[in-house]
Amino acid sequence: MARPNDEVEALLREYADLLAITGGDAFKARAYEKAARAIGGHPADISALDADGLREIPNVGRSIAEKVTEYLRTGRIGLVEERRARIPAGVRELITIPTLGPKKALRLYEDLHISSVSELAAAVEADALADLKGFGEKTQDNIRHGIELLRRAGARVPLARATDTAEGIVAGLSGVTGCRRCAYAGSLRRMRETVGDLDVLVAAKRSAPFMDALCELPVTAEVVVRGSKKTSVRTAEGLQVDLRVVPPESWGAAMQYFTGSRAHNIRTRTIAVHQGLKLSEYGLFDTGSGEPVASRTEEDVYARLGLPWIPPTLREDRGEIEAGLRGELPEVVTERDIRGDLHTHTDLTDGLASLETMVEAAAERGYAYYAVTDHAPGLSMQRMTDEKVLAQRERLRELDGTRRRMRLLHGTELNIGPEGEVDWPEEFLAGFDLCVASLHSHFGLARGAMTRRLVRACENPYVNVVGHPTTRLIGRRPGVDADWDEVFAACARTGTALEVNAQPDRLDLCDADILRAREHGVKFAVNSDAHSVPHLGQLRYGVGTAQRGWLTCDDVINTWPLTRLRRFLRKGGRH
DNA sequence: GCCGTTTTCGGCCCGACTGTTTTCAGTCG
Known part of the structure; x- marks a missing residue:
């Protein structure tokens, strides 16, 4: 879970953005931004601080300290919610487009009632911005390009935010009775720079307590599917989390399978087939007899395929299989x-x-x-x-x-x-x-x-x-x-x-x-x-x-x- | 809204770049 410091930083940043959009004293917005940064960068957990303690953080004064204590007490800040009611969230989203700042965002909202990136994209395509003061040909090009950049990043979540969310979920599930192992896999484990969804694995004999626990975590906003082997939820920030509970003896195979990448797995499965074996998330099996051959740890699975354990960050089919087979896998820096x-x-x-x-x-x-x-x-x-x-x-x-x-x-x-x-x-x-x-x-x-x-x-x-x-x-x-x-x-x-x-x-x-x-x-x-x-x-x-x-x-x-x-x-x- | 003081007001990182303007507003680092 994100630290309380990060939560407050995000809220204060949002308030600063909303102030900047609605105009007024630009320095006030700056002040909130500075305070947000200071709180986010403060080493100690702010939830242990009272108003006086908070005021010792640079750029946090009486007013902001009060708002933070309000948040720590109630989980919300009234003034932020008031501003939210006046400016649709989509308008704030507009200023994430490079070259679009608060002033232009407000003009788009007030004059054309545009309150989301997709509405803006449609308006640009329909050439509806042409008559707007301050929006010339180049500005429209920049907006088009900026939207394209955002889209390319897509719904993917930056690595650090995904890591925070995943570590919170892993911590939450690790405390459930019967948990033998719990870890995240997928592109996050491979440390891709952005992450599309989270794959969390649990090794346990009974799955139901973990499925329940995931659905009830504070981070969960919506349950997408709820089954006995797999449950998927979506977080408030729109990140999908897939939880799989596997038998303890399948842990290694499951981690290998769900860590990917897809390309890497295709290679490992092909190697298995050539050896008369079948590799799945439950283990490596003899094709003829169906007998399990390896599954408990990733090392076991790789070893049986004639490979050393391959660090997840290398599993992209960029030569790591060949290097492993030759015994020349690099000892990567840790x-x-x-x-x-x-x-x-x-x-x-x-x-x-x-x-x-x-x-x-x-x-x-x-x-x-x-x-x-x-x-x-x-x-x-x-x-x-x-x-x-x-x-x-x-x-x-x-x-x-x-x-x-x-x-x-x-x-x-x-x-x-x-x-x-x-x-x-x-x-x-x-x-x-x-x-x-x-x-x-x-x-x-x-x-x-x-x-x-x-x-x-x-x-x-x-x-x-x-x-x-x-x-x-x-x-x-x-x-x-x-x-x-x-x-x-x-x-x-x-x-x-x-x-x-x-x-x-x-x-x-x-x-x-x-x-x-x-x-x-x-x-x-x-x-x-x-x-x-x-x-x-x-x-x-x-x-x-x-x-x-x-x-x-x-x-x-x-x-x-x-x-x-x-x-x-x-x-x-x-x- | 914060802060520091020649302290309760008046400044607040400051300059460059871009695009739209034709003298400047908005955005960015």
Whole structure:
């Protein structure tokens, strides 16, 4: 289940959106947004806090603290519900379309009574926007394109949200008497970046208690089908959950079967057939006698097929079967292998927590090293200065080694300018232990210019990591256009690592790009890009993505011991 | 609505980009 912090964050964000749509004081809407972010990023569970405790969270004042306590007491916020009654939910949905903000959404609603994305799509097709003030030809093109982007993401749910929901359901069902095993399978277990539905498995002798329990979970909004082997429900956010209860002896076969992918299963079943076996969700059986051969664990099933256990993130029929048969399956990187995070922020720029708080939380994660990489001055909204970053470095050096002897690296996230230039001159960059460099503007450059820009950034002797290289936002913005093979080659040549950014709406590079970059011999850094303490834990989505890209520890620089990492950061010359 | 103070008002990350306008509004990072 989502933390209460996340629930409140979502509610306050909704209220901020509704305020922005209905106009009035724009700063008030901003205030709610800031408070939402602060509460979502607050490390402690807010349901344990009273109004005074809440007010200690930055950007939470008297009024918002009252609304939060109202929510914690009653499960609702009256003022939010009042606003909801005035603005249909579909109008808020309109501002999820890229390039459509609150002002245009309100105009569409007031002038044309459009209150959903599908109504807007129909209106655009019918050319009904032509006479609307402020909606020219280009705007309509942008809307059409934006809707297309949303549709392509479809009804699929982002990985992190699906994980929260699934973990809540697994926790709920694990407590039911008679539960031997409970886990989620499907594309979520394979860590696809978006998830269409959830597959939850239970191993137990009697199924009815689990079917009942699922139907009664608070997250369940609607029961789709209710049977003895399978029950499907839909959550309030529209995610379908399929629960299957299998006999304990079928657990491994069922996990293998329901984890997929379909393509991977077709391969395993074909291998079974060639060996005179039949593979189903109940087990591996001898075709002739019908006798069970293996089913209790996934390892048993794979072993009987002549395969090692294959990590779920590899089960896409992208060569894992062949590699397994040859005994050459990669030992993919795991979260335990990560020795440090190399891209994180503090409240010196747009992070929520202080340097001390972030360092403390990182140490608790057991990291051997940790880099602080606040934004550079080019991102002017962050108001970074030489003085501020140098003062931070001084403080960081004092803290270095004091928290479980974790070593601190002082870095920065540079902005890659349109020509590939970065914020500071080389003599200033030399003072950093490492530099991440990212695109934050000029996303629309033509392919050639974009490629040259990225290659130039890699050629900078102080740029160690290209952050969120394509800058895509899943379901909202495609990545920039570049000749990626040329960029990857430049990374390999110059000793510049590519980031696997773990933010769940980025996952950038994505699995397919990682596979391609890996062919060039590029090294990678799996980073959280954390802006708050809870964000540090999102690293696991980056690790999952790295696994989907077949990365091993040798490929990932932040699994290396510090001495090897430091050697890499010198980029074959600088020191 | 929050916050900080030269503290109970007046500012609030600020600039770029886009498209529509013709001097600016809306959106974005």
